[in-house]
Each structure stands twice: as C-alpha cells, then as structure tokens.
Amino acid sequence: MHGTMNRSSALKAPAGLQARMLLTLFLLGVVYVVLMAALFASGASGVTIAVVAAGLFVFQVVAADKIGLRAMGAEEVSPKEAPELHAMVERLCVQADLPKPKVAIMRTSMPNAFAMGRSKKAATVAVTTGIMEILSPAELEGVLAHELAHIRHRDVMIMTLVSFFASIASMILQFGFFFGGDDDENPGFLALVLVALAVYVVSFFLMSALSRYREFAADRGAAEITRRPSALSSALMKISGTMQRIPEQDLRAHSELAAFYIARPSTKSLFALFSTHPPMEKRIAALEALERQIQGTTGTQPLPAA
Amino acid sequence: MGFLDSLLGRSRTPKPAKKDRLFAMSTAYVTLETEHGMTSGGKAGLVFQAEATSDFARIVAEAEELLRATGEETGTTVEVSDDKYGYRWVVVSDPDVEDLVVGLSSIKDGLDVGGYGARILAAVFKYERSGGRPAYFIYNVKRGLWYPFVPGKGEQVRDNEAELRLKAQLGGELPMEPELERWFPLWGVPL
Numbered sequence: 001m002h003g004t005m006n007r008s009s010a011l012k013a014p015a016g017l018q019a020r021m022l023l024t025l026f027l028l029g030v031v032y033v034v035l036m037a038a039l040f041a042s043g044a045s046g047v048t049i050a051v052v053a054a055g056l057f058v059f060q061v062v063a064a065d066k067i068g069l070r071a072m073g074a075e076e077v078s079p080k081e082a083p084e085l086h087a088m089v090e091r092l093c094v095q096a097d098l099p100k101p102k103v104a105i106m107r108t109s110m111p112n113a114f115a116m117g118r119s120k121k122a123a124t125v126a127v128t129t130g131i132m133e134i135l136s137p138a139e140l141e142g143v144l145a146h147e148l149a150h151i152r153h154r155d156v157m158i159m160t161l162v163s164f165f166a167s168i169a170s171m172i173l174q175f176g177f178f179f180g181g182d183d184d185e186n187p188g189f190l191a192l193v194l195v196a197l198a199v200y201v202v203s204f205f206l207m208s209a210l211s212r213y214r215e216f217a218a219d220r221g222a223a224e225i226t227r228r229p230s231a232l233s234s235a236l237m238k239i240s241g242t243m244q245r246i247p248e249q250d251l252r253a254h255s256e257l258a259a260f261y262i263a264r265p266s267t268k269s270l271f272a273l274f275s276t277h278p279p280m281e282k283r284i285a286a287l288e289a290l291e292r293q294i295q296g297t298t299g300t301q302p303l304p305a306a
Numbered sequence: 307m308g309f310l311d312s313l314l315g316r317s318r319t320p321k322p323a324k325k326d327r328l329f330a331m332s333t334a335y336v337t338l339e340t341e342h343g344m345t346s347g348g349k350a351g352l353v354f355q356a357e358a359t360s361d362f363a364r365i366v367a368e369a370e371e372l373l374r375a376t377g378e379e380t381g382t383t384v385e386v387s388d389d390k391y392g393y394r395w396v397v398v399s400d401p402d403v404e405d406l407v408v409g410l411s412s413i414k415d416g417l418d419v420g421g422y423g424a425r426i427l428a429a430v431f432k433y434e435r436s437g438g439r440p441a442y443f444i445y446n447v448k449r450g451l452w453y454p455f456v457p458g459k460g461e462q463v464r465d466n467e468a469e470l471r472l473k474a475q476l477g478g479e480l481p482m483e484p485e486l487e488r489w490f491p492l493w494g495v496p497l
Contacts, residue, residue: 083462083493087391090490094427095355097320097448099487121487137392153315217315224319227357227425295359 031202035165038195057164062118069116074104074126085132089125092145096225098152101125111135111239115147116156123151135235142222142232143239149221155214162210166203172196212278219283220290227294229287236287240280319424323450327481328411328429330452331443334479335403338433342475347432347440349497350406351397352413354426356388362422369416370396373409380405389494393427397496406431414447430455432497439465441472442495443480451483455491462493 069076079086086103093100101117104126111131117123125147132140150156173196223229277283311317338344356362366386373384382400389395398409410429417423429445442455454472458465469489473482483489 079462086462087491087493091391091393091427091492093488094446094448094490095319096317099485100490141392149315149317152317154313158313214315221315221317224317227355294357296361 027202027206031165031199031206035169035195035199038192069104069124069126072106072114072126073108074106074124076102076104076124084137085127088137088141089144089148092141092148092225096145096148096152098148101148101151105129105132109133113143113147115150117151118157118160119154120151123156125151131239134238136231138226138228138231139235139238142226142228142235145222145225146218146232148225149218150214152221153214153217155218158214159207159211162203162207166200166207169196169200169203173200215277216283216286219287223287223290223294229290229294233284233287233291236280236283320448322414322418322423322426322447325450326411327450327452328414328445328447329407330480331431331445332404332407334476335431337476337479342472343436344433344441345436346401346403346406347434347497348401348406349397349399350410350429350431351395351495351497352410352426352429353389353393353395353492354417354422355392356394357422357425361420365417365420365422366394366396369413369420372416373398373412376412377409380408382406382409384409387496389496391494395496403431428492430492430495430497432495435468438468441468442492442497444490444492446483446488446490449483449488450481452480453483453489455489457491457493462491464491 077085082103082105085105089103090100099121101115101123102125104124106112106126106128108128109130110128111134113125113127113131115123115125125144127140127143131143135143172192219229219232222232226232335346339346356366370384370386373382377383377400380400380402382398382405385397385399387395387397396410396413398406398413400406400409414423414426414429417426426447428447431443431445433441433443435441439457439459442457443452444455445452454469454476456465456468456472457463476482
C-alpha cells in the first residue's frame with residue numbers, strides 16, 4: 001500500500017528467544033510437577049506442606065514487592081518531590097498504554113533501576129539517585145521504558161511464581177536437615193529430600209536462564225516504547241562502566257532481587273549460567289540489531305543467544 | 307495486545323484506537339462555550355515522540371505542508387516545537403474549534419498513513435475558564451478517550467476538583483476515560 005507502512009510496525013520478536021523462553025517455562029513446569037508428585041508420594045506430611053505452601057504463596061504474591069522495596073531502601077516519591085521523573089514516566093505510560101506505576105527513588109550512588117509489583121496496576125518503578133545523575137534524559141527514558149516493559153510482561157509475577165517452587169524445595173531441604181536423623185524409619189522422606197535438592201538446583205539454573213531471556217525481552221519492549229534502542233545501549237554502557245568502578249556495597253546482597261534490576265550489580269560472576277542478566281555486550285549487540293531494524297537497513301543479524 | 311504476547315515478552319506499542327473520537331470535540335465545544343462559560347484558547351496541539359529515522363521528519367513535514375496549504379483558506383496556522391521532555395508538538399491555531407479538530411486530524415492521519423501512528427500520544431485542546439486557570443482537554447489517541455487536565459497553582463499541581471467537575475459536566479459530550487489513574491497530566495504544554 002504505502003512504502004513506509006511497515007516502518008513503525010512492531011519490532012520483530014526473535015523466534016529463537018520465544019522458543020527458549022517457552023522451553024524454559026516448560027522445563028520449570030516439569031520440575032515442579034515432579035516436586036509435587038514427590039510431595040504427594042511422601043504421604044503424611046502432604047497436608048501440612050500444602051498449608052505451609054499456600055501461606056507462603058500468598059505471602060510472596062502480596063508482600064514480595066513491599067519487602068523488596070524496603071530491602072532496597074526505595075522510597076516512594078510524589079510528583080512534587082520528583083516532577084521530572086514523574087513526567088517522564090507518565091508520558092511513557094501514555095505511549096505504552098499502561099496505568100501509571102508508583103515511582104520510587106533509592107538514595108545510593110550506584111546507578112540502577114528496577115520494577116516491582118505483582119500486576120500492572122500495583123507496580124512500582126524505582127531508580128537510584130546515582131542513575132539519575134549519570135544518565136541523560138533520553139538514556140534515563142530508555143531505562144524507565146525497560147522497567148515498564150518488565151511490568152507489561154508481568155516479569156515480577158512470573159519470577160515470583162517460578163521462585164515459589166524453589167522456595168518450597170528449599171523449605172523441604174531445611175526440614176530434611178533438621179529431622180534427617182531417623183531416616184531408617186522413613187525412607188520416603190529421604191527420597192523427598194533428595195528430590196527437593198534436585199528441584200532446587202535445577203530450578204535455580206532455569207530461573208537464571210528465564211531471567212536472562214526476559215531481560216532481552218524487556219530491552220526489546222523498551223525499544224518498542226521509545227524507538228530509541230541506542231539510547232538504552234548508551235545507558236547500559238554508562239551503567240556498567242560506573243558499576244565496575246564503584247565498590248560493591250549493600251545492594252547486591254540479595255540475588256533474588258538482582259533479577260529485577262536494569263543491570264546486574266555484580267559483573268564478576270564466574271559462570272554465565274548463574275547470572276540473572278545477560279552479559280552487557282550481548283544486550284548492546286541485541287539493541288544494535290533493533291536499531292538497525294528501526295532504521296530500516298537490512299541488517300539481518302539475529303539477536304544473539306543468551 | 308494478548309495476554310500471551312505480554313507473557314512471552316512480545317509487547318508492542320499500541321496503535322491509535324480503532325474508533326477515533328477526536329471529532330467529538332467539534333460538537334462538545336458548543337456546550338463548553340454556551341453552558342459552561344469556557345472559551346476556546348484558539349490553539350490545539352498533537353504531541354508525539356519523534357523518531358530518528360530518515361523518513362519520519364519528511365512525513366511530519368509533508369503533513370505540516372498539507373495543513374499549511376489547506377489552512378490558507380480557513381486561516382489555520384501551524385507551528386512545530388519540541389518540549390523539554392523531548393516530545394514534538396504540532397500546534398495548530400485557529401479561532402474556530404472545528405478547524406482545530408480538522409487540522410489535528412489531518413496531521414494525525416498523515417502520521418498514521420506514513421506508518422508512524424503508534425508514535426502519537428495525544429491531542430490537546432486549550433480552553434480559557436472565566437475567572438480561573440485554563441483547562442486542557444486531552445484526547446488519548448491510543449485509547450480513543452478524553453479527559454480534562456487543569457493545572458493548579460504551583461509546580462505540578464492539578465486542580466482535581468475542577469477536573470472532576472468538567473468530567474461530570476461533559477461526560478455526555480466527550481467520551482471520557484473512566485480510569486482516573488490514566489488521566490495523565492501533560493506538563494509544559496506549549497499552548
């Protein structure tokens with residue numbers, strides 16, 4: 001119809017990424033089914049575990065974001081306190097057609113940002129004072145769009161659900177350590193502990209992988225909102241550069257929380273398998289591919305694998 | 307956007323609402339002026355995120371040119387400016403509200419046909435209130451819904467009372483955004 005008709009159409013979601021994400025979700029599902037089967041097989045303690053699990057689940061879903069915010073020292077700010085930040089978030093929300101999340105600030109020189117909340121309507125976007133200092137408005141906008149994409153993709157809910165089963169497994173493990181003395185009387189219990197151990201280990205790797213894929217997806221989502229992937233790239237470069245220089249302090253203690261950051265606080269992870277964020281170069285390369293797509297040049301380089 | 311799409315991270319920026327209700331203003335202004343003592347500020351703007359592609363600037367310029375050409379008959383004038391948040395405004399001036407609506411609509415269509423409809427945030431109309439601060443009517447292009455925005459005294463203060471009153475008064479004329487949390491302010495409107 002028109003030569004430029006496709007120009008602003010949706011950025012292509014890389015097929016491989018979708019497949020890997022589905023596979024990860026599927027494998028996590030399998031792991032949990034095995035765990036549940038093991039729970040039922042162990043018999044007597046089933047009801048107790050179910051009650052504890054339900055309680056834990058409700059707690060995680062309802063309170064996780066509040067605890068997370070407090071753990072990271074994020075304070076909600078009003079539009080009067082942070083007018084520019086609010087205005088920026090508001091416009092991105094109009095663009096992305098999202099309800100406005102709460103806006104919070106952490107007083108730390110470490111540049112970072114994260115999103116919290118179980119749903120689109122109960123979400124919070126938080127940034128550190130450090131990130132606001134080092135980034136230009138367009139870069140900060142890219143980072144905020146990345147966090148809004150996390151909210152839109154329901155990443156916090158997904159990661160909470162996914163980590164829920166890992167928490168149950170770890171509870172069973174702890175049970176096992178406390179009451180592990182009389183294994184002879186209850187071999188079923190020993191088996192349960194072993195299954196829980198396996199579940200814990202496997203889900204840990206799968207969670208990390210899922211988190212990395214969703215990081216790529218959020219970068220792409222940010223590019224969809226702002227159409228300026230290069231601004232996000234340069235933000236990531238600035239953040240990672242500063243991160244390596246600023247000594248490590250309080251914020252990176254909680255690895256579960258790291259999954260929600262814009263960039264992983266510690267860049268010294270030994271094995272890529274353990275990390276919740278893809279390496280910076282890969283994210284930047286992926287953003288570059290998106291920029292080529294937006295600029296309409298026929299760069300057919302696929303998004304690199306996580 | 308489907309639930310699965312967002313779950314799999316395939317989100318996309320929504321396009322303008324299928325049911326365009328921008329033209330609701332071309333009748334609502336009569337009620338505003340005759341019954342509620344408001345007068346058109348003579349200006350309206352379309353706000354969008356400019357894209358750094360080669361054809362984007364050309365498409366905007368073409369839409370602007372077209373409006374300038376037709377505006378010679380109606381007396382409509384056009385101005386383009388960037389606000390401090392980096393968003394671009396095409397501001398149309400005309401004492402006749404109907405011409406303002408037609409003007410913004412032609413810019414919007416120009417962007418839409420050029421494939422950049424998803425970049426548009428909103429259309430904004432300014433009204434002077436007798437004995438009060440000006441009120442803005444914001445048309446969220448993606449949702450196809452209107453809401454009032456009345457800046458209050460001081461930085462980033464809204465007069466919610468006036469806004470809710472306008473909603474009650476005009477609910478029948480302008481399709482209003484029912485979700486109040488989506489009544490996004492637009493600070494620094496260049497109108």
